Amino acid sequence: MSKSIFYHAGCPVCVSAEYDIINLVGQDNVEVVNIGEDRSRISEAENAGVKSVPALVTPNGNALHINFGASIIDVKG
Protein backbone atom coordinates (compact mmCIF):
# COMPACT_ATOMS: atom_id res chain seq x y z
CA MET A 1 0.00 0.00 0.00
CA SER A 2 1.31 3.44 -0.82
CA LYS A 3 1.28 6.07 1.88
CA SER A 4 -1.45 8.46 2.84
CA ILE A 5 -0.49 12.11 3.26
CA PHE A 6 -1.72 14.09 6.25
CA TYR A 7 -1.70 17.84 5.56
CA HIS A 8 -1.92 20.22 8.48
CA ALA A 9 -0.92 23.73 9.46
CA GLY A 10 0.16 23.31 13.06
CA CYS A 11 -3.09 24.44 14.63
CA PRO A 12 -4.31 22.70 17.82
CA VAL A 13 -7.11 20.89 15.96
CA CYS A 14 -4.51 19.64 13.48
CA VAL A 15 -2.09 18.33 16.11
CA SER A 16 -4.84 16.45 17.94
CA ALA A 17 -6.04 14.88 14.70
CA GLU A 18 -2.46 14.02 13.72
CA TYR A 19 -2.00 11.86 16.82
CA ASP A 20 -5.29 10.10 16.19
CA ILE A 21 -4.55 9.43 12.52
CA ILE A 22 -1.04 8.12 13.22
CA ASN A 23 -2.43 5.82 15.92
CA LEU A 24 -5.11 4.51 13.59
CA VAL A 25 -3.22 4.19 10.33
CA GLY A 26 0.28 3.56 11.66
CA GLN A 27 3.29 5.88 11.64
CA ASP A 28 4.84 4.14 8.65
CA ASN A 29 1.72 4.50 6.51
CA VAL A 30 1.33 8.24 6.62
CA GLU A 31 3.50 11.17 5.60
CA VAL A 32 2.85 14.30 7.67
CA VAL A 33 3.19 17.63 5.87
CA ASN A 34 2.88 21.01 7.59
CA ILE A 35 1.82 23.33 4.79
CA GLY A 36 2.09 26.30 7.15
CA GLU A 37 5.86 25.69 7.24
CA ASP A 38 6.44 23.89 3.94
CA ARG A 39 4.59 26.32 1.74
CA SER A 40 5.94 24.80 -1.46
CA ARG A 41 3.52 21.92 -0.92
CA ILE A 42 0.34 24.02 -0.69
CA SER A 43 -0.35 23.69 -4.41
CA GLU A 44 0.18 19.91 -4.21
CA ALA A 45 -2.44 19.79 -1.44
CA GLU A 46 -4.86 21.91 -3.45
CA ASN A 47 -4.39 19.69 -6.49
CA ALA A 48 -5.26 16.69 -4.32
CA GLY A 49 -8.57 18.34 -3.45
CA VAL A 50 -7.67 19.61 0.01
CA LYS A 51 -9.97 22.51 0.95
CA SER A 52 -9.12 22.78 4.65
CA VAL A 53 -6.68 21.32 7.13
CA PRO A 54 -6.30 18.90 8.77
CA ALA A 55 -6.93 16.60 5.81
CA LEU A 56 -5.83 13.12 4.87
CA VAL A 57 -5.26 12.21 1.23
CA THR A 58 -5.65 8.45 0.91
CA PRO A 59 -3.51 6.20 -1.32
CA ASN A 60 -6.39 6.06 -3.81
CA GLY A 61 -6.46 9.84 -4.02
CA ASN A 62 -9.48 10.80 -1.94
CA ALA A 63 -9.19 13.88 0.27
CA LEU A 64 -10.77 13.30 3.67
CA HIS A 65 -11.27 16.55 5.56
CA ILE A 66 -11.06 15.89 9.27
CA ASN A 67 -12.85 18.17 11.70
CA PHE A 68 -12.08 21.72 10.71
CA GLY A 69 -8.95 23.60 11.63
CA ALA A 70 -8.31 26.17 8.94
CA SER A 71 -9.31 26.87 5.37
CA ILE A 72 -6.46 26.40 2.93
CA ILE A 73 -7.24 29.93 1.74
CA ASP A 74 -6.37 31.22 5.21
CA VAL A 75 -3.16 29.17 5.25
CA LYS A 76 -2.15 30.76 1.94
CA GLY A 77 -2.80 34.19 3.52
Next chain:
Amino acid sequence: MSKSIFYHAGCPVCVSAEYDIINLVGQDNVEVVNIGEDRSRISEAENAGVKSVPALVTPNGNALHINFGASIIDVKG
Protein backbone atom coordinates in the same frame (compact mmCIF):
# COMPACT_ATOMS: atom_id res chain seq x y z
CA MET B 1 -6.21 -2.04 20.46
CA SER B 2 -9.94 -1.64 20.92
CA LYS B 3 -12.04 -0.84 17.90
CA SER B 4 -12.90 2.50 16.42
CA ILE B 5 -16.56 3.13 15.61
CA PHE B 6 -17.55 4.69 12.28
CA TYR B 7 -20.96 6.36 12.47
CA HIS B 8 -22.76 7.18 9.26
CA ALA B 9 -26.26 7.64 7.90
CA GLY B 10 -26.09 6.01 4.51
CA CYS B 11 -25.53 9.21 2.52
CA PRO B 12 -23.19 9.13 -0.50
CA VAL B 13 -20.49 11.13 1.34
CA CYS B 14 -20.70 8.60 4.18
CA VAL B 15 -20.37 5.54 1.96
CA SER B 16 -17.36 6.97 0.16
CA ALA B 17 -15.67 7.81 3.47
CA GLU B 18 -16.55 4.37 4.83
CA TYR B 19 -14.57 2.63 2.10
CA ASP B 20 -11.60 4.90 2.68
CA ILE B 21 -11.61 4.44 6.45
CA ILE B 22 -11.92 0.65 6.23
CA ASN B 23 -9.04 0.55 3.76
CA LEU B 24 -6.88 2.70 6.00
CA VAL B 25 -7.70 1.31 9.43
CA GLY B 26 -8.56 -2.27 8.49
CA GLN B 27 -11.94 -3.98 8.46
CA ASP B 28 -11.30 -5.72 11.77
CA ASN B 29 -10.44 -2.49 13.57
CA VAL B 30 -13.62 -0.56 12.94
CA GLU B 31 -17.28 -1.14 13.74
CA VAL B 32 -19.62 0.50 11.22
CA VAL B 33 -22.91 1.84 12.60
CA ASN B 34 -25.65 3.33 10.41
CA ILE B 35 -27.49 5.63 12.80
CA GLY B 36 -30.07 6.35 10.11
CA GLU B 37 -31.18 2.71 10.42
CA ASP B 38 -30.09 1.85 13.96
CA ARG B 39 -31.63 4.84 15.67
CA SER B 40 -31.11 3.40 19.14
CA ARG B 41 -27.43 4.27 18.78
CA ILE B 42 -27.91 7.97 18.00
CA SER B 43 -27.63 8.93 21.67
CA GLU B 44 -24.46 6.83 22.00
CA ALA B 45 -22.96 8.75 19.07
CA GLU B 46 -23.98 12.09 20.58
CA ASN B 47 -22.44 11.12 23.91
CA ALA B 48 -19.20 10.34 22.09
CA GLY B 49 -19.16 13.90 20.74
CA VAL B 50 -20.41 13.17 17.22
CA LYS B 51 -21.93 16.34 15.73
CA SER B 52 -22.23 15.21 12.11
CA VAL B 53 -21.80 12.07 10.04
CA PRO B 54 -19.65 10.48 8.78
CA ALA B 55 -17.56 10.47 11.95
CA LEU B 56 -14.98 8.14 13.42
CA VAL B 57 -14.73 7.72 17.18
CA THR B 58 -11.22 6.50 17.96
CA PRO B 59 -10.33 3.91 20.64
CA ASN B 60 -9.14 6.76 22.88
CA GLY B 61 -12.52 8.46 22.60
CA ASN B 62 -11.88 11.30 20.16
CA ALA B 63 -14.59 12.06 17.60
CA LEU B 64 -13.08 12.79 14.18
CA HIS B 65 -15.63 14.38 11.86
CA ILE B 66 -14.83 13.42 8.28
CA ASN B 67 -15.92 15.67 5.44
CA PHE B 68 -19.52 16.64 6.00
CA GLY B 69 -22.47 14.48 5.12
CA ALA B 70 -25.29 15.35 7.48
CA SER B 71 -25.78 17.02 10.83
CA ILE B 72 -26.80 14.57 13.54
CA ILE B 73 -29.72 16.93 14.19
CA ASP B 74 -30.96 16.24 10.67
CA VAL B 75 -30.53 12.49 11.16
CA LYS B 76 -32.66 12.69 14.30
CA GLY B 77 -35.30 14.52 12.25
